[in-house]
Amino acid sequence: MRVLQVIDSLEVGGAEKVAINMSILLSNQRHISVSFLCLLNKAKLDDELIKNNIEILYLKRPNKFHIKSVIRLYKILNQFDIIHVHSRHVLRYVSLTHFLPSFFKTFKVVFHDHYGNIENDNRLNNYLRFCINNCKAYIGVSNNLLLWAKENNIKVPLFLLSNIILKNKIDDITIKTNTIIVVGNFRKQKNYEFLIDLLSNLPTNIKVDIYGQPVDLLYYEFILKLIHQRDLADRVQIITDVKNVLPLLNNYVMALHCAKSETGPLVCIEYLQKKLPFVMFETGEVAKQIKSITNKLLIDSFDKKQWQIQILKIISDKNYRNQVVNDMNLIYKNYYSEEKYLDKCLKIYEHILSS
Template sequence: MCLTTANLFASKGYQVSVLEVLTPGPLNEFLHPSIRQKYLNRKSKWSIGTMRKLVHIMKEYNVVHVHMRHVYRYVFLASLFTKKKLILHDHFNTFPENWKSKVIFRILLKRKIYVSVNQIGSKWATDFLQLSPDRVFNVSNIIIPKNVKTGKHNSNKLVLVSNIKPEKYIEFIIPLALEINRKDSSVVIDVIGKIMDKRYYKEILTQLKTYGIQDRVRFITNVDSVQDVLCNYALGLHFSKKESGPLVLLEYLAQSLPFVAYRTGEVAEKLYTSLPMFFMTNHDELAWSEKVLDLRHQEIDYTVLNTVFNANNSIEEYFNQWLRIYERSLY
């Protein structure tokens, strides 16, 4: 979401910079050409020199928008020397409710702005942390759609777009692939994402080989722009049991790709009202395989998918929400 928000404001003429706290990543090729990139190159949390550098950088800007709690904690220390009113953009989907967390977060967020990507987070901030409601906001994530690809979706190929780590429940692909392969051995599932947990990844590969379906599930880890390749698939998948989004469902819809997903997260709840047939409330591989194979052969009304996507992905509304938040952070 850093890229989405930065590029959106830059495209409207605002002066935007993006600061990477650790080593430079691959952001450059995805940023609007007017955006300035800065690098902290932090080697240690306790480096006084790096902290001074961060303080100096922060003093240049009117608005400091911080993604993720762990980054915010570090930037908060620097803010003590700048008196900047930080914005915490919280992407987490877990919200601790114990006295220690309450004390820590109330200190971190005193006279600051808290923005959650779901209503559960904003309610936690106002009800549990007892933050002032005028400094708590809920902004659902969006994506910037690329031109919808034309052509017939490959009916034998399914896709799961997800980084590879236990939290995403990727291992469900094993019983699901087994069940699908039993009914239709022509189906292949591609998993597109970065390997975040090598041990977990290797365990899945081992099990796939054990069951003899290593050629039915393929991992593709070098795709930077997922929307560019979704036209190659008949159906998207999403297994995760707990999400704040999941944003990938909007990416599927942006490319008119139907999907089968576990019902969890803010985005899923919004889409469910229009597309209930795309969601599951369990992880029973038999039920999933039947749903997947049924949808794969159904005639899809792509105009409906496009309408639902536009109704749940308003770029202008997203921009106006963040503009109001930025203005609020100035006083």
């Protein structure tokens, strides 16, 4: 079975990590040949694939409607059995190949939807509907995405494949850090203004490190301005050049995740793996899985008082913290097995090939 994973580029982000993890797991299967196609150029996470001997192809398209690039894309896709497309904007581009002659088309497309703002934005335009309905399968990373697909009468088989991370094979790195870690690129849905407001109401000895790239530059600058307005420059450190936070998590007391809408934040799975207690807003598939075991990690509102109480309890109460860690171990064991994830993925592929 020849499988091609497709994304725009491997910059640091959740969908990118999922695509990499999936490729690495698949590459360990003898009957599968897996390659990776980036529509743009080389990026920060390419090394993760290279060190696992996974071939990376680069389309290097100059723009979305460059005809020669679309033709070259079609030729590349035709070398594989399954084309696994990650993210909506990538599917919209790959689907341009539908407008080319299809006499010699051999590949089948599966669409992997990572859209994290579905609770606030459930629109579906005609072109995206066309793109999805011309796939052989739709994979959602959350039940909310599957519900969205059903409600919009998507006419292809629907599958749930919740996010996981691979077992950590990298040694921990000891560095000097602040008390709390927050991870996420700067986008409005990350809700960093609430984080800054929350920090203003916590004891002054509690400081935060934010790891994220300024994807939305206007929002990034807005948060920088807010930090200075609240006189918190000495309590907030922003780090924009780290590709992998996993080896650094051991340096923190706890983590926070304030995003208003997330389908399945990978970083919270990383916290679970590393047994780093955290508090997150109750949204998305990871929150549902957590809630089946415990409520200690979740808050269903943006009431600052609730967040303050939970944060201080985790930091100050050793017995409570141990209870949280025990619950985290159970959650990770129940939901984030590599074997279960790989088995689900392979069954989706087998279904596509037989259809």
